[in-house]
Amino acid sequence: MAYRFPLSVSIIYLSISDAHLICIFFVLLKMSFQNTREYALLQDQADPLHSFRDEFLIPKQNGKQIIYLCGNSLGLQPKSTKTYIQEQLDNWENLGVEGWFEGETPWMFYHKELQKLMAPIVGAKAEEVIPMNNLTVNLHLMMVSFYRPKDKRYKILMEGGAFPSDQYAVESQIRFHGYDPQDAIIEIHPRKGEETLRTEDILSKINEHADELALVLFGGINYYTGQYFDLEAITKAGHEAGAYVGFDLAHAAGNVPLKLHDWNVDFACWCTYKYMNSSPGGISGVYIHEKHFNNKELNRFAGWWGYEATNRFKMTKGFVPERGAEGWQLSCSPVLMMAAHKASLVLFKEAGGMDILNKKSIQLTDFLEFIINDINKHIGYKQFHIITPKSAKERGCQLSIIAKKHGKIIFDELVKQHVIGDWREPDVIRISPVPFYNTFMDVFEFGHILKDICNRLKISK
Numbered sequence: 001m002a003y004r005f006p007l008s009v010s011i012i013y014l015s016i017s018d019a020h021l022i023c024i025f026f027v028l029l030k031m032s033f034q035n036t037r038e039y040a041l042l043q044d045q046a047d048p049l050h051s052f053r054d055e056f057l058i059p060k061q062n063g064k065q066i067i068y069l070c071g072n073s074l075g076l077q078p079k080s081t082k083t084y085i086q087e088q089l090d091n092w093e094n095l096g097v098e099g100w101f102e103g104e105t106p107w108m109f110y111h112k113e114l115q116k117l118m119a120p121i122v123g124a125k126a127e128e129v130i131p132m133n134n135l136t137v138n139l140h141l142m143m144v145s146f147y148r149p150k151d152k153r154y155k156i157l158m159e160g161g162a163f164p165s166d167q168y169a170v171e172s173q174i175r176f177h178g179y180d181p182q183d184a185i186i187e188i189h190p191r192k193g194e195e196t197l198r199t200e201d202i203l204s205k206i207n208e209h210a211d212e213l214a215l216v217l218f219g220g221i222n223y224y225t226g227q228y229f230d231l232e233a234i235t236k237a238g239h240e241a242g243a244y245v246g247f248d249l250a251h252a253a254g255n256v257p258l259k260l261h262d263w264n265v266d267f268a269c270w271c272t273y274k275y276m277n278s279s280p281g282g283i284s285g286v287y288i289h290e291k292h293f294n295n296k297e298l299n300r301f302a303g304w305w306g307y308e309a310t311n312r313f314k315m316t317k318g319f320v321p322e323r324g325a326e327g328w329q330l331s332c333s334p335v336l337m338m339a340a341h342k343a344s345l346v347l348f349k350e351a352g353g354m355d356i357l358n359k360k361s362i363q364l365t366d367f368l369e370f371i372i373n374d375i376n377k378h379i380g381y382k383q384f385h386i387i388t389p390k391s392a393k394e395r396g397c398q399l400s401i402i403a404k405k406h407g408k409i410i411f412d413e414l415v416k417q418h419v420i421g422d423w424r425e426p427d428v429i430r431i432s433p434v435p436f437y438n439t440f441m442d443v444f445e446f447g448h449i450l451k452d453i454c455n456r457l458k459i460s461k
């Protein structure tokens, strides 16, 4: 026995990989969470990003800041947004049309700075991204380029239960090309009794339909479940099948670190009013991999703003695209929306980028998960069921929570007490602590109020 002990220890040691060690670390971290005000306060004091909360305008009710956990739907307004917009209003006031070429930030080149700021957030080169239009419009424009049905290869594969706008965009594109959506859309659903998709099932579905797929179009993070898909693996499988692969990153951009270029993703688009805090209905972002810049085979719907910049104002016949994502622009820049976007993009840079934000995001969301489970323990049964995956690799900051009893009543009670999450039919409460402006205290207070509501409703087994 005496000599076997170290042997078995070393066997255990050898069988523990780095991944396991990291898991153990996080298990220990989670074990150390406490559902107390003191604990939350200490975490906030230790948080290197804590001062960024002051950069945002937190809505108030009755003079008190509300608990805003809804960055998944509309990010809060940076205090600097007004300044950035005012700057362009002043240019307009003082320069009139000359503002396109004059002033400190001529509108003609205003997007250049934005490209540089956007690129690291989604893991792209500056010329691979461009702010333009709105998200659904861009989904259509991207499908004009990357949905090229031909012969047997005319189908689009997407996640079941995708955001409705994406479903409608895909449906209508398919009809536009003369196909039947019932036949041409392949949706992947979770296995029976499961709520989220398994990567292996996504990949095998792609494989299974390899000969028919023209396009794989997936959400980056599903809006309903909060599941963050393995975009790299999906891209690889889609390409092996001979299809283009694009992502709607509405819930992923500014929420999780992305590496679109390295993952070889063909295209992506996202809105900037969710995790990117760039104003309601604000400008959308688009990414196109550089390998497509010179591909003359790609269709695109063109407009003068996508024309080769040096010759744009010669106003000649015959469209010649500008190199890069800029070549997909149609209309002249909506400068005020871009100004709002810039205010927020500058904050992403000042915070040190997505990896740093994500570190806090993981802690905050794990803390939220801990609090929910603690309330379940208090109630004595699993009243709150989190359908979002547990692993930080498979989620951003959003947790989608199904309340077994009185879901809508509980949600309405939360709102009455100035806790803002959101309700998604049929039965999910989405709660998203955003690392920029949410605190551990927000999460604690949310839990405190939720527990109180459950007590009052006398929820028990």
Ligand SMILES: *Cc1c(COP(=O)(O)O)cnc(C)c1O
Pocket (backbone or CB within 6 Å): 134, 135, 136, 137, 163, 165, 166, 219, 223, 248, 250, 251, 271
């Ligand atoms: C929010 C969201 C949209 C909204 O599209 P708009 O064109 O900006 O209105 C579309 N798709 C997904 C996946 C979303 O999460």
